[in-house]
Amino acid sequence: MKVKTLLIAGLILVLMAGLLGSAGLAAAPPERIDVLIGFHEAPGGSEQALVRGGGGEIYRQFTLVNVVAARMTPQAAGALALNPRVVYVELDGPVYALEQVVPWGIDRVFGDETYPFATWVESKGLGINVAVLDTGIDQNHQDLNVVGGTNTIDGTHWGADGSGHGTHVAGTIAALDNAMGVVGVAPDVMLYAVKVLNDSGSGSASSVAAGIEWAVNNGIPVLNMSLGSRTHSQTLQDACDAAYSAGHLLVAAAGNSGNVRGRGDNVIYPAKYSSVVAVAASDVNNRRASFSSTGPAVELMAPGVSILSTLPGDKYGTYGGTSMASPHVAGVAALVWAAAPDLSNVEMRAILQRTAEDLGLPSSHQGYGLVRADLAVREVAEIEPPPPPEQYGLTISSTTGGSVTTPGEGAFTYDEGTVVDLVATPAAGYRFVNWTGDTGTVADVNAASTTIIMNGNYFITASFEEVVAEPAPVVYSVHPNSARRRDRLTVTIFGANLQNGAIVDFGERVIVQGVTFISPDELRVRIRVHNLAAIGPRDVTVTNPDGQSGMLMGGFTILQK
Template sequence: MKKLLSVFFAITLLLGMVFSPTMGFASNDGKNEYLVQFDGKIEKGLLKAFGVKDQEILHTFDLLPVVTLKLTEKQANALVNNPKIKYVEENAQVQALVQTIPWGINKVQSQEVFNLGYSGNGMKVAILDTGIDRYHEDLFTNVKGGFSVFTDSANRDPYYDGSGHGTHVAGTVAAVDNDLGVLGVARHADLYAVKVLNNSGSGSYEGIAKGIEWSIQNGMDIINMSLGGSSSSAILEQWCNLAYNEGVLVVAAAGNSGRRNGRGDTVGYPAKYASVIAVAATDQSDNRGSFSSTGPAVELSAPGVGILSTTPNNNYASYNGTSMASPHVAGVAALIWEAKPNLTNVQLRQLLQQTAKNLGDSNQYGYGLVQPLAAIQQ
């Protein structure tokens, strides 16, 4: 069924899913930005028939028949009812809310796996986030490329991270072994800064879709999305599915809206999609972080309480959140995939599940704590 959705997709960075109603990108001419998917090939003639001008076609995607348009509400409603249109969704804003609040490398057996000769070498990990400070003393060796979905001068550089969140996530995946600062899970993995959130922590559905598309087109092995929201998007789900079907392992934070009693289904999106590994957060005693989201979609657990990692300008800080747990799993996946390069992403995912350490309630921990040593030795 086609849907006209006006949704708020809140990106959570660090600690806490905090939501407040936020409108999509509106302009002074009474038109908003929409993501429109055709049921088949893109037909610009159809758009013109509905009064859409060339300059109002803001972006045309390559891998799915999706365009970003400026439309009046009347135009959007009319397109919804056209049989050649599959979805019409507002290009809703996303917001980042940050609280600063580290240890997980040994907990996920990184050093033991390194002693076997594996460090993530040759694995490409896309960090869809606020950018990465590529000049950080603990990251510059491993940051191999990047892309920003923004074109303005303040945000077009994927290596400028005004928030610090993306740099923190990157350090957990692959901070280098250089006797400085911290050590990442997969110390020789290749990092790619895919900036889908600007320096104030805002972005859009279109931005995340562009980041996933870039990752597919540039041969990424693993996508990490330490972000999440309360509302689903059929189009965003298709981008996640497309990446997974193209052989990419897609990992995301389960969310930080969990209840203290650990009950209820509070997993956010995109983690909740079937093609994405939803990661919950644990503490040093393998207990669930009280904030960590719960529900049937939780698949794996990893350290996410008091995680020390890199922040811009050669700094370091400790943060809490499933945003910190997700990159532990991305790093572990890089270690296993280097050791077992013939695995498909589906087989790798199954191996992560089969070898995880059972921690209890699957709605809180999924299959449990990731254990790459067992996965590699299996």
Template sequence: MRTKMKLWLVFGLVLIMVLTSTGQASAAGADGKLQRFIVTFQQGTPINEEALKGLAHRFGGSYDLLSLINGAVVAVPPHVLASLRAIPGVASVEEDGLVYATGLGDSSDPEVTAAWGVDRIDAEKAWGTTTGAGVKVGIIDTGIDYTHPDLAAAYAGGYDFVNKDADPLDDNGHGTHVAGIVAAEQNGSGVVGVASGADLYALKVLNASGSGYWSDVIAALQWAVAKGMHVANMSLGTTSAPKAVKTACDNAYAAGVLLVAAAGNSGSGAVIYPARYNSVIAVAATDSTDQRAWFSNFGSQIELAAPGVSILSTYLGSGYATLSGTSMATPHVAGSAALVFASGRATNSDGKYGFANEVRKILQQAADDLGTVGKDKYFGYGLADAEESATGHQTT
């Protein structure tokens, strides 16, 4: 029996990625307190792993390499900061801040049908052409409940950057909800996602309370590049971020990963990070009447809008939940992007960006204009249109 949970979670999130080389110290720090720093080396200068390893071991800390930014995240006592900056070739040392999930309360609307979001962007009209088969979508979030009957077939693997293991099982629910919007299976029961044929990869960067480190976001993006993700969904963010996060997003996009992120849920005119970056598609939320959701952030960085109010999707325990937020709008766009990748409409590799930049332009051109004519700060190019994006035309 379907379990319906009416919640209203809006995540400002953070991602995680731990890389191929990890150093752990055997001694305890002098004061027992460690602080995480993101260390970036100058372009063209190799990461000085020996120096990082030496400091970590000396002061009871640890380090993880982040090759995507030519750097590392290092956990050492605060007084070691000067020593990190003194390492030859270091370009910058920044604090590795935390980001947190934010709850907004009950958003249920009894007048709205459960599957209105997928229907509103005309996803089902694209399924005669493609369901997204063969496209890899990374969900950078709290993990995925891969045992859910609507997600088991789509789940293809992932990594847990919080616990540093290969089991990214969701212990919060947010990531599972996002994953269902992208690719819940069309099996005659429950819900169906925008691109039910796509492959889902869980990149768990947020813990059970919905918080994580920026360095883990960088690590997740690095994993996405290494594993050939076509799309990375980031239903997370916060109001500030280390400069290294921009470098990671820019490099991942340049490597061919299309990045889609939530604009934020404070209703303010300040799009949060990482959606704020030019290399990321910033997604605003709309309600069932195509109006801007009251909580949806706005600004010149908004690129597309999508349904984000009272969205029913998969949840923990083989159940379902109704959630709202730009976190829910974002996977509608990520799923639409998966349909475009699979459709073959993007035929010309756009330089170093692979097909990602062309898919992005197709999504922009196919959007249904809302608000002021043309691109505006509330809806960007307009409401995502999965059918026109994937097929090049609209049916009536």
């Protein structure tokens, strides 16, 4: 029981803070976590039912060990750990080579840049302080630079995080660029752990307002609040408004109260206040995460699904939620302010809005769009935009008997590296032969539907030829030309224009079990005569793959047994 108690405690450490109603404020949680469940016996149907009964989704089962890998809520995992058939429940933590990983969300907000990002030449956030109002930050984490903080919950030390939520958020903002673990948006930022939520992820309007007050009094320009409540607090709104009026930028999670259809106004507080930047969550495909809250208060969007970041104890893990999206925006703001320290918070907010990438989603889902670090920093710094791509010409034509329907025929211009779809369509009575000309980057010159990569100026032609109909098959004779009921035998069909793949038919209740192509003049056919086959002569029909048929009338006879 002692071992199991320790395992349950370990799970509690990774629970993300849950939303509370009017009782108080809470950090927005990830929807589910990935866990490994060890059983006393090899997991069978009943063990799988136990996992699924708690809402778990099994994604792997082992045969070497008595373990099932499943995705479930932290609460369900904790309850499952108490079951007497379960030995342990542990996180299915990431394993990676001993080198630094760039999480996909960090890469995404830098646009087309690749690590190490060109924007970092101008700014990595040096000299900018960011306050993380959350469950605290593990101040001893090897991948974080935590320089101070406060605890508005109980006045004890701020440098520990019994939840893991605040440490995860901090890593997305400013995990160090140090060849280990992960890297954040602004790795030179100095972090302040403002513990406004307890280790269960719960706080109050007063604890958060006190955290805001502390950050303002200590001159910290950027405040990240991956937390929220469905209940309005005038005190909290006044604190946010006062901080914004004093020149600070407040960034908060929009909430995880969204629905699949993306309908309704369900943004939570404090993100809903006009003095706060409300951040929604996107996935790797630039779609709104199904849980992400929607409404007119949504201002920006950032990656918030399967986000890898820091966890207490020099660990790393993957969380999801608008809590994970908000710190991307806070990190970008730090980069911009480091590049242009004289900006006001109002000017900063306008730059983040103006340089956001429109994902083509409704404004109630994405606000101004996906936050872009590269574009925002470029607007305030003297960074030359990347040169426009080289452009090349593609001239397409066709021979008689068809046309190129995609992209059409004529002259076209494309950026270097563009993959262009090519579709050639033959006219009636013709067939496509191949692509000719400058076909060095054509994927398949013999395919009517293919692609070409634009790495130069190309002239290509789609070639067609007239289809000459093959002559129809002719059946001269069948040997042997008779059989009795229940006979099994091989017969030889002699004829002309016979094709490989031809179908042979002897009529009702004569089963053809195989056809072997010998030559255009000969087929071997294995047949079985049913015991109820009608007595008498049968027509023998051969149908070629092109659909043409030939028949020998009365060419085979079923004899009386």
